Amino acid sequence: MGLWQRLKSLFTGDHFTEDLWNEWEDQLIEGDLGYNNAKTIIEQLRKRSKENRWKDQEQVRQELVEIISDMAQRVSLDFPGETPHLLLVLGVNGVGKTTNLAKLARLYKEQGKRVVLAAGDTFRAAAIEQLSVWGERLGVRVVSQNSGADPAAVIYDALVSAQSRREDIVLADTAGRLHNKVNLVNELAKVDKVIRSKISPDSYRKLLVIDTVTGQNAVEQAEVFHRSVGLDAVLLSKWDASARGGAVLSIAQKLGVGVAFVGVGEKITDLETFDPRKFAQAVIGT
Ligand SMILES: Nc1nc2c(ncn2[C@@H]2O[C@H](COP(=O)(O)OP(=O)(O)O)[C@@H](O)[C@H]2O)c(=O)[nH]1
Ligand SMILES: [Mg+2]
Structure with missing residues (x-):
């Protein structure tokens, strides 16, 4: 089962509870995102979830994707100096x-x-x-x-x-x-x-x-x-x-x-x- 599938299966009501945030954090850690990253991701998601109420699950998924892609850092390997x-x-x-x-x-x-x-x-x-x-x-x-x-x-x-x-x-x-x-x-x-x-x-x-x-x-x-x-x-x-x-x-x-x-x-x-x-x-x- 993918990470989102596991997160979603824990989400039963229409509110995020303290327990749910903790469970999600555990899932992110188990999903190999690392302890500190999991904390950061949940923190950001909490901020973005207005009144801890979220009916549209796809929107939550999109928020997660955005948070993680913001944390990932892309660099290009350029060589401004002369060759070789x-x-x-x-x-x-x-x-x-x-x-x-x-x-x-x-x-x-x-x-x-x-x-x-x-x-x-x-x-x-x-x-x-x-x-x-x-x-x-x-x-x-x-x-x-x-x-x-x-x-x-x-x-x-x-x-x-x-x-x-x-x-x-x-x-x-x-x-x-x-x-x-x-x-x-x-x-x-x-x-x-x-x-x-x-x-x-x-x-x-x-x-x-x-x-x-x-x-x-x-x-x-x-x-x-x-x-x-x-x-x-x-x-x-x-x-x-x-x-x-x-x-x-x-x-x-x-x-x-x-x-x-x-x-x-x-x-x-x-x-x-x-x-x-x-x-x-x-x-x-x-
Ligand atoms: N599936 C997959 N295998 C890879 C990839 N890159 C390397 N490998 C395999 O990993 C093994 C070790 O690769 P190698 O280049 O010899 O590793 P090195 O010891 O770090 O030089 C080889 O069997 C490669 O074919 C990749 O992107 N995907
Ligand atoms: Mg080698």
Whole structure:
């Protein structure tokens, strides 16, 4: 049953009672919107419901959709600085970094840009191989070294060669072994430092990939990455698998980082720009 169906089933009379507000709040929390977000949403809904009286249920649903889409933050990933631009793709293992990086490569290539991929996840040979396969399929250059190589060195090579070849954008993959937080943060800090030594902040953006299925844990992940390198935008992946997006609201509220893209499948074309209204409609349901 969708969230709206559950909320509606609790609404029996023609008035909102204190009990009902509490039950709705619980439902929003269970619907993975997060404790603080649920409180905020109910607060806003209470304000909007005149005299706690609401006969038109569809109107209530619309209000909910509006409140949530106002809380969701959309950002666009722009690079005002000179080329080459560098997009660092971050995130915990398995969230969909490499796949979505390939989708972005296709998108930029379609815009006529000369794209380079940097195999910065040097932890596993399979990760380097996966990126090379995408590169071949897309017909874009891939810069890689052997597994175990220093990711900062790989990304540095990609950037320097892109500068001399006058390429437009480097998409850099990274490893995301969050179980070793200290190593990860140190490794990323080094990558970040190397990039900043070569290009201006206006040519450099950091995109965090989070997996919809992760739920509110994605907020913690975002905090770690935001503290270590600072994030510009989020890509919400696997939206097709589960339309749960409360983490996105928490990340916007806590860190001020909005969503740029949504991954909607495993195919190379399964990428959309983030639409807060569509997002809110899906979270609430019909
Ligand atoms: N359903 C779905 N699966 C996805 C999406 N993005 C990635 N995946 C799958 O998630 C798995 C992990 O993806 P991968 O890019 O290797 O993750 P990484 O470890 O973060 O680089 C793969 O099986 C992908 O096909 C998406 O938007 N929707
Ligand atoms: Mg990967």
